[in-house]
Amino acid sequence: MAAAEALGAARYFTRWYKADVKGRPCEDFCVLQHSNRICVITLAEAHPLLQPGKTITSINYQISPNCSRLQNKVSGKSKRGAQFLTELAPLCRIASSDGEEYTIYSFIRGRLIEVNENILSNPALLQEKPSTEGYIAVVLPKFEESKSVTQGLLTPEEYKEVLLKRQNSSSGS
Amino acid sequence: MSSLTEKDRPIVQLLLSAGTCPRCIFRFCRVGSQTLYRHPYKDLMKDLKQFLEGNQEEEDRACFDVADPPCKRFRHGHTEEGADDLNQNGVLSQIPLANDGNADVENSDVENSAVEVCNVCLGILQEFCEIDFVKKMCEKVNSSDFQFTSFVFSVSLPPQLSVREHAAWLLVKQEMGKLDLSLAKDDIVQLKEAYKWIIHPQLSEELGVPTDGKSLFEVSVVFAHPETDEECRFLATVCPDCFKPAKNKQSVFTRMAVIKALEKIKEEDFLKHFPCPPSSPKNLCVALEIQCNNGAVFVAGRYNKYSRNLPQTPWIIDGERKLESSVEELISEHLMAEFKADSFNFSSSGREDVDVRTLGNGRPFAIELVNPHRIHFTAEEMKGFQQTINNSSDKIQVRDLQLVTREAIGRMKEGEEEKTKTYSALIWTDKTIQKEHIAFLDDIKELKLDQKTPLRVLHRRPLALRCRIIHTMKSQYIDEHHFRLHLKTQAGTYIKEFVHGDFGRTKPNIGSLLNRTTDILELDVESVDIDWPPALEN
Numbered sequence: 001m002a003a004a005e006a007l008g009a010a011r012y013f014t015r016w017y018k019a020d021v022k023g024r025p026c027e028d029f030c031v032l033q034h035s036n037r038i039c040v041i042t043l044a045e046a047h048p049l050l051q052p053g054k055t056i057t058s059i060n061y062q063i064s065p066n067c068s069r070l071q072n073k074v075s076g077k078s079k080r081g082a083q084f085l086t087e088l089a090p091l092c093r094i095a096s097s098d099g100e101e102y103t104i105y106s107f108i109r110g111r112l113i114e115v116n117e118n119i120l121s122n123p124a125l126l127q128e129k130p131s132t133e134g135y136i137a138v139v140l141p142k143f144e145e146s147k148s149v150t151q152g153l154l155t156p157e158e159y160k161e162v163l164l165k166r167q168n169s170s171s172g173s
Numbered sequence: 174m175s176s177l178t179e180k181d182r183p184i185v186q187l188l189l190s191a192g193t194c195p196r197c198i199f200r201f202c203r204v205g206s207q208t209l210y211r212h213p214y215k216d217l218m219k220d221l222k223q224f225l226e227g228n229q230e231e232e233d234r235a236c237f238d239v240a241d242p243p244c245k246r247f248r249h250g251h252t253e254e255g256a257d258d259l260n261q262n263g264v265l266s267q268i269p270l271a272n273d274g275n276a277d278v279e280n281s282d283v284e285n286s287a288v289e290v291c292n293v294c295l296g297i298l299q300e301f302c303e304i305d306f307v308k309k310m311c312e313k314v315n316s317s318d319f320q321f322t323s324f325v326f327s328v329s330l331p332p333q334l335s336v337r338e339h340a341a342w343l344l345v346k347q348e349m350g351k352l353d354l355s356l357a358k359d360d361i362v363q364l365k366e367a368y369k370w371i372i373h374p375q376l377s378e379e380l381g382v383p384t385d386g387k388s389l390f391e392v393s394v395v396f397a398h399p400e401t402d403e404e405c406r407f408l409a410t411v412c413p414d415c416f417k418p419a420k421n422k423q424s425v426f427t428r429m430a431v432i433k434a435l436e437k438i439k440e441e442d443f444l445k446h447f448p449c450p451p452s453s454p455k456n457l458c459v460a461l462e463i464q465c466n467n468g469a470v471f472v473a474g475r476y477n478k479y480s481r482n483l484p485q486t487p488w489i490i491d492g493e494r495k496l497e498s499s500v501e502e503l504i505s506e507h508l509m510a511e512f513k514a515d516s517f518n519f520s521s522s523g524r525e526d527v528d529v530r531t532l533g534n535g536r537p538f539a540i541e542l543v544n545p546h547r548i549h550f551t552a553e554e555m556k557g558f559q560q561t562i563n564n565s566s567d568k569i570q571v572r573d574l575q576l577v578t579r580e581a582i583g584r585m586k587e588g589e590e591e592k593t594k595t596y597s598a599l600i601w602t603d604k605t606i607q608k609e610h611i612a613f614l615d616d617i618k619e620l621k622l623d624q625k626t627p628l629r630v631l632h633r634r635p636l637a638l639r640c641r642i643i644h645t646m647k648s649q650y651i652d653e654h655h656f657r658l659h660l661k662t663q664a665g666t667y668i669k670e671f672v673h674g675d676f677g678r679t680k681p682n683i684g685s686l687l688n689r690t691t692d693i694l695e696l697d698v699e700s701v702d703i704d705w706p707p708a709l710e711n
Contacts (some may be wrong), residue, residue: 011692012629034628034632036630036631036633037632038628038631040676077633079636114625114636116676118677125677129677132676132677133674133676133677135676138628138631140631
């Protein structure tokens with residue numbers, strides 16, 4: 001599935017990864033950055049939510065009593081009114097049937113352009129097509145930060161090594 | 174001197190002694206005869222002096238009157254104006270002083286007949302009406318090497334001229350008030366108008382073409398007078414709201430702002446700040462620039478683009494060129510050379526991506542050639558230009574190249590939204606397909622799409638959800654992973670996104686219809702259905 005998905009809309013984007021976010025094992029994310037600096041936030045293939053047997057029970061964009069990502073409204077070319085996100089701003093929380101709850105972060109400093117409302121009505125999208133139709137949100141970094149926002153993230157090759165190490169250590173123990 | 178009458182005598186006397194030139198005196202005396210202004214300057218001066226001497230005795234008496242007890246006389250004329258009286262007294266007492274000062278200058282002028290720079294026009298209606306200056310303008314026009322059949326002449330005057338004109342008007346108005354006559358500012362012959370009366374026939378003669386207010390060829394001259402540049406300053410303290418700084422403005426003292434302030438300022442305030450009559454300047458105006466400009470001409474046609482590595486317009490990111498050429502450059506380069514234009518503006522009925530070809534009859538375009546030096550070309554010559562463009566590149570071809578009017582270009586832009594376009598797309602599918610999997614696409618008519626602004630343009634366009642229509646589709650099976658799709662769509666539909674779905678942001682899309690992941694490998698525009706510009710015979 002993941003290999004086939006590499007084509008399609010996502011082929012115009014550069015991939016950046018972050019592994020074990022906030023020290024939580026295997027909570028990996030993938031940012032797809034277009035050459036026009038637009039970033040799409042997605043779950044990486046290794047994320048616990050994408051493992052066989054997981055069932056998503058809820059997706060919540062209300063990240064605090066006063067802040068819902070669904071309230072985000074942008075207008076005009078300059079995207080006025082967008083919520084501004086720092087690297088560790090939460091985008092949503094996703095609960096699974098085994099009682100776990102996962103927080104999805106932005107990873108990218110920038111303006112929140114849109115969140116994916118399609119996964120609310122069809123959570124299966126998130127698991128079936130995590131890097132295309134199951135995306136979490138679209139973020140637009142500041143023009144002057146369009147290069148620096150991905151600093152500290154892993155390239156696909158670096159991420160592959162992380163996955164390999166993970167595999168070795170788990171098979172070794 | 175038939176145009177001047179007895180009642181003009183005091184005005185002529187007053188202005189001449191204040192250092193005003195004969196043509197400006199005519200203007201304030203409302204002389205409307207164009208030919209009179211064209212008489213040689215020296216003759217005019219001589220005639221004016223004769224006009225005054227014709228009644229030398231009376232004139233002397235008048236001078237005495239002014240010099241001795243001026244206030245009484247003026248007060249007499251203005252008793253009915255009541256409240257203004259005091260202010261006017263205070264001001265009017267200055268006039269004899271100014272007159273006295275200038276009387277000497279005038280006398281010496283009579284003796285040595287050197288031309289004193291006019292205190293109102295600062296030399297515009299003196300030196301700058303002489304044939305030498307006209308010849309200088311002609312040299313500039315001829316060396317600029319323009320093609321033209323008529324011309325329009327425009328003048329830009331320094332703003333302080335309006336202030337001096339205002340002061341002279343107040344002076345003459347007061348003088349006429351003594352005779353219970355009035356003078357509205359509009360009654361005065363405009364300086365620009367008089368200047369054009371004098372220049373037009375001379376310039377027309379030298380250039381060998383008539384003047385025409387609607388001509389596209391403009392000869393313009395910009396005058397400045399540095400010596401008196403500060404004279405507008407006081408207006409900003411009296412009418413600060415007329416002088417608001419704005420970007421693209423070098424100085425707040427534009428001619429329009431000064432005129433507006435002069436309309437608002439009270440007479441007494443003006444006279445407190447500005448000498449009336451205006452002082453005599455030392456220097457003439459300078460002609461800062463003499464410019465020629467030809468109105469833009471427009472060339473239209475249709476283009477084909479056969480390359481998937483050619484953008485429509487130069488593709489520059491962070492000041493760096495991504496690809497060496499563009500459609501607009503390939504077309505315009507040659508036209509720029511033939512029309513000898515300064516610059517061009519390219520527009521078209523929509524645009525295609527760098528990797529998209531435009532086939533069939535091509536896409537309508539128009540090019541505005543700015544300030545062209547050559548404008549007359551036959552249909553045969555236009556055909557030659559088209560041939561040259563087509564011979565110069567394999568990447569594009571042009572047809573129906575023709576001269577059009579500015580208005581006609583509107584028709585191209587009108588069509589942009591409402592007309593249809595047809596495309597051919599080469600599509601890849603992840604899971605295998607058979608003919609029967611895609612045949613149903615042919616039966617779909619008027620398919621409504623909800624299309625969010627594509628991610629690839631979202632950085633420079635507003636986020637919006639647009640409804641677009643795919644009128645018809647026709648599929649052509651190639652192999653288990655590929656097929657070709659011919660589409661007829663509403664203009665403004667993003668085809669690539671309709672094929673790959675843009676993260677589910679275009680719904681439905683080919684992927685969702687086929688229940689597969691799909692991608693677009695190639696896209697061609699087959700037709701842009703606008704019947705403009707008119708087809709030409711080949």
